[in-house]
Amino acid sequence: MRVKMGKFGKEFAKGIIISNPVFILALGLCPALAVSTSIDNALGMTLAVLIVLLGSNIIIAAIRKIVPNIMRIPIFIVIIATLVTVVTLIFHANFPDLYEALGIYLPLVVVNCIILARAEAFASKNPIVYSVADALGITVGFMLALLIISFFRQMLGTGNLSVFGVNLFTLPILGEHPMVMFILPPGAFLVIGLLLALFRRTGVMKSE
Amino acid sequence: MNELITIFISMALINNFILVRYLGLCPFFGVSKNVGSAVSMGIAVTFVMSIASLATWLINHYILIPFDMEYMYIIIYILVIASLVQIIELFIKRTNLALYFSFGIYLPLITTNCAVLGITFINMIENYSLLGSIVSALGAGLGFTLVLFIMSNIRERLELADSPKSMRGLPIAFLIAVLLGLAFFGFGGMI
Numbered sequence: 001m002r003v004k005m006g007k008f009g010k011e012f013a014k015g016i017i018i019s020n021p022v023f024i025l026a027l028g029l030c031p032a033l034a035v036s037t038s039i040d041n042a043l044g045m046t047l048a049v050l051i052v053l054l055g056s057n058i059i060i061a062a063i064r065k066i067v068p069n070i071m072r073i074p075i076f077i078v079i080i081a082t083l084v085t086v087v088t089l090i091f092h093a094n095f096p097d098l099y100e101a102l103g104i105y106l107p108l109v110v111v112n113c114i115i116l117a118r119a120e121a122f123a124s125k126n127p128i129v130y131s132v133a134d135a136l137g138i139t140v141g142f143m144l145a146l147l148i149i150s151f152f153r154q155m156l157g158t159g160n161l162s163v164f165g166v167n168l169f170t171l172p173i174l175g176e177h178p179m180v181m182f183i184l185p186p187g188a189f190l191v192i193g194l195l196l197a198l199f200r201r202t203g204v205m206k207s208e
Numbered sequence: 209m210n211e212l213i214t215i216f217i218s219m220a221l222i223n224n225f226i227l228v229r230y231l232g233l234c235p236f237f238g239v240s241k242n243v244g245s246a247v248s249m250g251i252a253v254t255f256v257m258s259i260a261s262l263a264t265w266l267i268n269h270y271i272l273i274p275f276d277m278e279y280m281y282i283i284i285y286i287l288v289i290a291s292l293v294q295i296i297e298l299f300i301k302r303t304n305l306a307l308y309f310s311f312g313i314y315l316p317l318i319t320t321n322c323a324v325l326g327i328t329f330i331n332m333i334e335n336y337s338l339l340g341s342i343v344s345a346l347g348a349g350l351g352f353t354l355v356l357f358i359m360s361n362i363r364e365r366l367e368l369a370d371s372p373k374s375m376r377g378l379p380i381a382f383l384i385a386v387l388l389g390l391a392f393f394g395f396g397g398m399i
Binding site: 001026029030033066077078081085086088089105107108110111112113116129136181184185186187188189192193194196197198200201 | 227232233237271280281295320325333373375387390391
């Protein structure tokens with residue numbers, strides 16, 4: 001089968017802004033809010049979503065013609081749950097700190113709406129190559145959303161910004177008196193609410 | 209008895225599922241536009257949570273732990289919840305048609321609700337007893353229903369308010385969640 005690079009690029013690009021999973025589709029809000037306390041956690045969650053989404057999109061696109069229509073959702077869920085189990089075990093063995101930090105939100109990737117939605121809406125109807133592009137694009141969009149949210153939360157909530165133990169900068173006054181609220185749950189709602197309003201105001205997103 | 213009360217209050221108010229643990233946000237923003245459907249959803253979630261906690265506790269203690277298969281919990285739990293929801297739906301349809309119609313679409317939607325899977329994971333990690341698991345599920349479900357009820361009441365009034373155009377809908381709902389979350393911090397001193 002010939003792969004059209006144009007279509008590959010289009011499927012990749014649409015996940016980043018036009019159908020950004022978090023900001024536009026409002027999918028996967030639980031992990032987006034729960035793990036965005038620091039950039040490290042956000043990147044860890046992105047890695048987990050990347051492995052699961054890429055794996056599930058490839059497998060589901062490969063078996064899309066032999067899956068009976070009526071049984072497709074249970075089959076998709078079992079495939080996704082298997083991949084999440086694999087990722088959970090890998091993280092537990094190799095990145096114990098990240099595993100502790102992500103807590104129950106790592107196994108909960110299994111009910112992350114993004115993954116089942118992509119399986120149902122895209123991978124079950126398209127060939128493997130485009131499903132890979134779709135998975136990569138959606139993951140990049142998810143990562144961007146998580147990075148933006150965790151950037152504000154970590155910066156305002158702890159007063160400095162450090163990634164993988166390297167301190168990038170410390171804010172002058174907040175460094176001594178951080179606004180702890182931004183690390184706490186209400187801070188997550190505040191940051192994402194204001195970002196959504198800002199995106200609508202600037203026209204990146206449509207208002208209701 | 210004291211321990212059960214502590215679990216209940218901690219699950220319902222202090223570690224509220226929506227405002228503190230961010231579980232079940234999809235129904236929180238999806239169905240909180242109308243008080244009636246918010247309460248139906250809350251009750252349906254509480255009901256499924258309690259039964260799922262009972263079932264997964266039994267499976268965990270009588271199948272997974274004796275056979276040393278705890279690592280399979282994600283696959284087993286999601287399958288148990290998906291089939292339970294189907295069974296409950298059939299059972300309610302046969303025995304109480306009025307209740308079936310009042311739940312409507314919300315019952316099948318619960319399968320992919322992170323709150324239900326979340327409570328079974330939390331029960332497993334906290335290692336609650338059978339009674340403790342059911343009480344924690346009831347607490348979590350009622351706390352979920354309470355927040356959904358408050359939120360839907362506020363949003364019904366917001367429909368009439370003149371909020372800025374770009375804040376309408378989802379953004380303003382998030383900002384209300386901020387205020388509710390700050391208010392719920394007050395419960396932190398109870399235990």
